[in-house]
Amino acid sequence: MSQPHCLPGSTGWSDNGQPATLGVMGGGQLGRMFVHAAQSMGYFTVVLDPDTSSPAGLVSHQHIQRDYLDTQGLAKLVQHCAAVTTEFENVPAAALATLAATRPTAPNAEAVAIAQDRIQEKAHLARSGVPVAPYAVIENAADLATVADSLLPGILKTARLGYDGKGQLRVSNRAELASAWDALKHVPCVLEQMLPLADECSVIVARGWDGACVHFAPQRNLHRQGILAVTQAYEGNLPPALVDKAVTATKKIADELNYVGVLCVEFFVLAEGSPESAALGGLVVNEMAPRPHNSGHYTLDACDQSQFDLQVRTLAGLPLVQPRHHSAAVMLNLLGDLWVNGCIPPWDTVLALPGVHLHLYGKLQAKPGRKMGHLTVTAATAAEANAVALEAARLLGIEAF
CATH class of the missing domain: 3.30.1490.20 (ATP-grasp fold, A domain)
Incomplete structure (x- = not known):
């Protein structure tokens, strides 16, 4: 499939005089933020997701409430869209292959299939020459x-x-x-x-149909019970040598996949001085996500282009420009645990802090471990961002970092 030319505000592939329509498979918060980014650039949007109250479906121009492999749903998506993307990696690769027969679809089914299976993923990383555990x-x-x-x-x-x-x-x-x-x-x-770990980080890149690739600087991540809790994004959050190595590895993985879209690769930083670190070069790939990523949500507030803006640009075949990171940022994940006994967290107190940006995802029911939103703190310096984020965490009852 050749590169699409879906320009904002143009008729694209539609014949009714309306703006081009971009489609997304999946209706979660990542899809919601993609829809917002696409709409801000003049596109119509359509979401395919079986959930009647999906966060993305609630804000899109159209919501096709069908299963991802439903032939009628896929046909309707093709009818309305100039190009299609996905917002989570477990959309069936077969559905993406079906869509790609008639519409530009990014990422491609092959890349998603690899990311869906750790066995295939490890084999691909080995072929790419990128170290893994x-x-x-x-x-x-x-x-x-x-x-x-x-x-x-x-x-x-x-x-x-x-x-x-x-x-x-x-x-x-x-x-x-x-x-x-x-x-x-x-x-x-x-x-x-099991390796001796010093840190975790991730790199987000956006790669176009022509192979052009831009990236965000690596962000440092803290997980609790396997769920991302805190992301720190600012210069100096990781050693410079590891920053360069992580970006180079991520771009190599994207190139080897012939990837189009936004890709996140998560890394383990090995304990300095350990035999494992010496053998593996200090950094190993944990896994990759063929979509925007939770650790990149800070880009909505701390960069001149967010990861979702780049997802729109890659899908629509628009120029990719290296994003600029203008503010130090710390992101806190907001899980359903904060809504204790149905009580609403103290947003008024938290929002009184400087540089705080609250993003709630429109989910109708809070559950323990469920991602309900995120809070990003931006500041002129890393010290300021961390100080305010720690105070916000204290007010919300989130464990300090």
Whole structure:
């Protein structure tokens, strides 16, 4: 499929004199923010998602309430859209392949299929020459019996459908490994060696149909119970050598995938001076996400272009310009745990702090661990951003970082 030319405010592929329409598979908060970005540039939008109250569907021009593999739903999406993207990696790759037969679709089905399966993902990263944690594939009892001793202790991860720490179990020895595989119902898994970690970070790039690629500087991430809790985005958050290495690796992964769209790659920073760090170059890829990412939400407030602006540009075939990061930023994830016993968090007190930006996702029910929104603090310096973010965390009852 050739590069689309869906210009803002033009008729695009439509024949009714209206602006071009961009479609998104998935109706969560990432889709919602894509819709807002597309609409701000003059596009109409349509969301395909089965949830009647999906955050993206509630704000889009049109919401097709169908399953992702529903043939009528896909046909209707094609009828309305000039180009289609996705907002989460578990949209069936087959649906994207169907759409790509008649409309520019980014990312492509092949890239999404690789990101959906840790076994394929590890193999692709190896082909790209990017370091990963030592691992073994476990698909049957024979694989389980021949796991190398050097991989223990490790983390057993399901090959598919794991996110926010789900589908992952820590194991210290062979008995725990066997028990964990039983608990995961003997589905295909990857066992990764547990490495001495100093930090976690991620890099977001946007790659166009012509291969042009721009990036945001790596952001430093803190996870709790497998869910992103805090992102720190400012110069000096990571050693310069690691910054360059992470950006180079992410662009290489995107190039090898012939990727179009916004891609996030998560990295583990290894403890300096450890044998593992020396062997692996201090940095290993954890996983990739073929979409905008939770750790990049700060770009809405701290950069002149957000990751969602770049998602629109890549999909529509518009020029990519290197984004400028104009403010130090700290982002706090707002989980459903904050709505204790149905009480509303003290937004008035929090919003009285300088540089605070509140983003709530329009979800109708708060649940523990559910991402309800995020709070970004911007400031002239990292010290100021961290100080205000710590005070906001205290007011909200979020653990200090």
